[in-house]
Amino acid sequence: MTDTRYLVHGVFWDGPPPAPGDRDGGAPVLRLQHLTGDPATGGFTELALDAGTRLGFRLAAGGKSCLGHHKVHGPAARDHVLCPARAPAAKGSQCERCFVVDDSRLIHDFHRGGRVPAGLRAYLMQPHWLYVATFASGASKVGTASNLRKWNRLAEQGAVVARYVARAEDGRVVRVLEDMATREAGLPQQVRSAAKAAALTDPAPAVDLDALNRRLADEVRLLLAGAAVDGFESVEEQWVRPAQADAACAPAARHAYPHELGAGAHGFRIVSLTGSLALAGLDGTDLEFIVNLGLLKARTIGLGDHGSEVPAVQESLF
Ligand SMILES: [Zn+2]
Known part of the structure; x- marks a missing residue:
């Protein structure tokens, strides 16, 4: 069986804002760059992060890889140029070369x-x-x-x-x-x-x-x-x-996700999402956890039917 690997570009809320009467908006997705086949073609998969979505993955490589750079052509037009070498990330989620040629670097000056x-x-x-x-x-x-x-x-x-x-x-x-x-x-x-x-x-x-x-x-x-x-x-x-963020933002008992996202296998059900932060449910427990999906950015994963381990001593979390 081929192990399909993906480079995580992050959580995106690029969909239209909530319409009157329906507060769901933004259509949040986890954007994944295909690494199998010809990386230069830059195929992408977008996983919807709606409430109830099950997300299972394992880290398929150590470290972070460059996500490329942006060329801005106007208010709505920009090109995302993938990193030709898919080099190790040196500055956040970019290699030195892509960082230097990225237009957004100039915005702040x-x-x-x-x-x-x-x-x-x-x-x-x-x-x-x-x-x-x-x-x-x-x-x-x-x-x-x-x-x-x-x-x-x-x-x-x-x-x-x-x-x-x-x-x-x-x-x-x-x-x-x-x-x-x-x-x-x-x-x-x-x-x-x-x-x-x-x-x-x-x-x-x-x-x-x-x-x-x-x-x-x-x-x-x-x-x-x-x-x-x-x-x-x-x-x-x-x-x-957005309505998808309500449960995550409401005062309630929940816990920091107990596992390091840079390694291992993980799987959970998304209950709610605010920004790149998910309120997540784990199999075998009623406890809910805050998972920072932003930590997956620039990391290489494989998707699969994985599940996160429930912390052994649940009482100590309270
Ligand atoms: Zn690069």
């Missing part, structure tokens, strides 16, 4: 006067949104989303509550505002995924997280009202969290 290629410039000149996102522990951040990914960006971040606070005419203005919110309101621009995962083992009450997010969003709007910056308008708009 654009508002400081950095030069960018024409396609990336067209992408950055579309309207952008400034948001404040709050995660399960109350940790909060300020961030930006392009107009086309206004909703999806927050879905992939795994926000529990979020509000848009400004609409900027382009990606330069929005990053000036973002830096201001960090400098003057003390809001970071990143919350690490390990912290998001840890927070989901004991989420704070929804009403508290909402009140905190509302207060921080008001604070940023007030700050922007006094800013000597043109090219944006203040907005008050709440982000609609």
Whole structure:
């Protein structure tokens, strides 16, 4: 039997936002690059991560491999160029070469006067949104989303509550505002995924997280009202969290996944998904676990009917 191997590119929420009356949105998938056959053809398989999905896999190689790079041609057009050598990943999930030629590397210097290629410039000149996102522990951040990914960006971040606070005419203005919110309101621009995962083992009450997010969003709007910056308008708009994330974000007893995802065989049932974090059920126990699927990014797996071992001493988890 051929063992089909895949390179994991990660969890993607690229589907349309929730429609009115149906809060499921984003159609989250685990994107897998085929490694058998000719890797240059770059065939992909997308596993839907809907509630009830069973995911079974084993790690088929050690270490991480490069996921390639992106060439941006405009607001909606970009090419994903696979790594020709499928080299070991040296910088996150890229090799040195792909990291250097990746257009997105240049995004963060654009508002400081950095030069960018024409396609990336067209992408950055579309309207952008400034948001404040709050995660399960109350940790909060300020961030930006392009107009086309206004909703999806927050879905992939795994926000529990979020509000848009400004609409900027382009990606330069929005990053000036973002830096201001960090400098003057003390809001970071990143919350690490390990912290998001840890927070989901004991989420704070929804009403508290909402009140905190509302207060921080008001604070940023007030700050922007006094800013000597043109090219944006203040907005008050709440982000609609996808229904698939509800159970993961609700206060309940659950546990950190007890196994290392970099090795071995794993299998579980997905109960709920927020960002790249799954609330998962294991066979043979009623306990639920938080699995950080983001840790599989750039790793090589084989799919199969595997099951994760239930931790031996369940009582010690309580
Ligand atoms: Zn590469």
